[in-house]
Amino acid sequence: MSKITLTRPAIIQITSYYPPHLGGMENVAAQISERFVDKGYALSVYTSNIGYSWQAVVSAKVPVHYLKSIEFAHTPIMFSLFFRLLALPRHSLIHLHVAQAFSPEMVYLISKIKGIPYIAHIHLDVNPSGPLGFLLETYKRFFLKRVLKSAAKIICLSEPQKQLIVAKYALPLESLVVIPNGVAETYFIEKKTRENTVPHLLFVGRLVVQKNLALLIEALSQMQTCVFLDIVGEGELRKNIEALIQKYNLQNVKLHGKKTGTDLIELYKSADIFVLPSLKEGVSLSMLEALAAGLPVVASDAPEIRGILGECGVLIQDPTATNYARALDKLLSNKDNIRNLSILSVKKAHDYSWVSVMDSIEDIYKEVNYGIR
Secondary structure (H helix, E strand, C coil): CCCCCCCCCEEEEECCCCCCCCCHHHHHHHHHHHHHHHCCCCEEEEEECCCCCHHHCCCCCCCEEEECEEEECCEEEECCHHHHHHCCCCCEEEEEEECCCCHHHHHHHHHHHHCCCEEEEECCCCCCCCCCCHHHHHHHHHHHHHHHHHCCEEEECCHHHHHHHHHHHCCCHHHEEECCCCECHHHCCCCCCCCCCCCEEEEECCCCHHHCHHHHHHHHHHCCCCCEEEEECCCCCHHHHHHHHHHCCCCCEEEEECCCHHHHHHHHHHCCEEEECCCCCCCCHHHHHHHHCCCCEEEECCHHHHHHHCCCEEEECCCCHHHHHHHHHHHHCCHHHHHHHHHHHHHHHHHHEHHHHHHHHHHHHHHHHHCCC
16 A cells, blocks of 8 residues: 655745734744744745835745735735735645735635635734724624635634634634744743842833723823833834823833844843733733743733733733722832742743644644644
């Protein structure tokens, strides 16, 4: 009897944004891509050229196609994506990162035309915002639902997200699998020892409505403890944040802009507490990085955040500026609690290693292509 050889498919990562563009989804897509290339897979990335700069390209080992795009309502429109995908070999597998419109519909059409299977990787089911926000729910109801129903498999980041997606889009439970984001080994670091200095709070994320950073700025103005806040990230609300800092006359806040690599690691190393005021999150990559760095986390009590933090953080059930100020003051007054939470943070972060995440994703690839479970 002859032996059957299973040929690996070409893996095609589709994501609206990719480094050097800043964001959690971008970093996750990059980690997955680089690690599968290291495993010997033939892999390519198709993404928008929003935020692209040849001087800032992160890795040369992954073939990344930055397609000419325009951005409309926080959505990159990649003009040539359909035709690029149309030219793919049939023995391909598309890994679609779902966070914005347009690219999911292109993948759906190509799948119908060429029979190429795709995996939908949901990073965050965002709520409507802004003057065009009403279009989002219409899009989800009529377009995204169809995209998800046709996916060979759907990756969710947490069990609460999985249950939400099943109920919202009327999907069969067996089509969804929970695979959280991973945290890179480089973030498991030894903290700097600082005695008798002002405590440092750290926020890392995009400066957008979803992150609720304005609440943290207001909370800072109400705190009894003298602290310093480092804000890492860029976004459309930067000027608003600068105006709030000026309004409350806060001299102890620094906007660092975009930071990556060793610069970002140094900021984690220097911090005492990580703060995540978002009202809605997926599996926050920056929070996982903070846990790996041994930082206690103070965060809003959102389902996905609660599922990760458990007992190794402080959850604010009613996220107001006053409640954040009180929680931070209370935590900073108890150094023993900070030390205990720091130990628990590192232990928790080990549950989210990229090694186990990659094994789970590879199992999905095998199941979709070969029917191997």
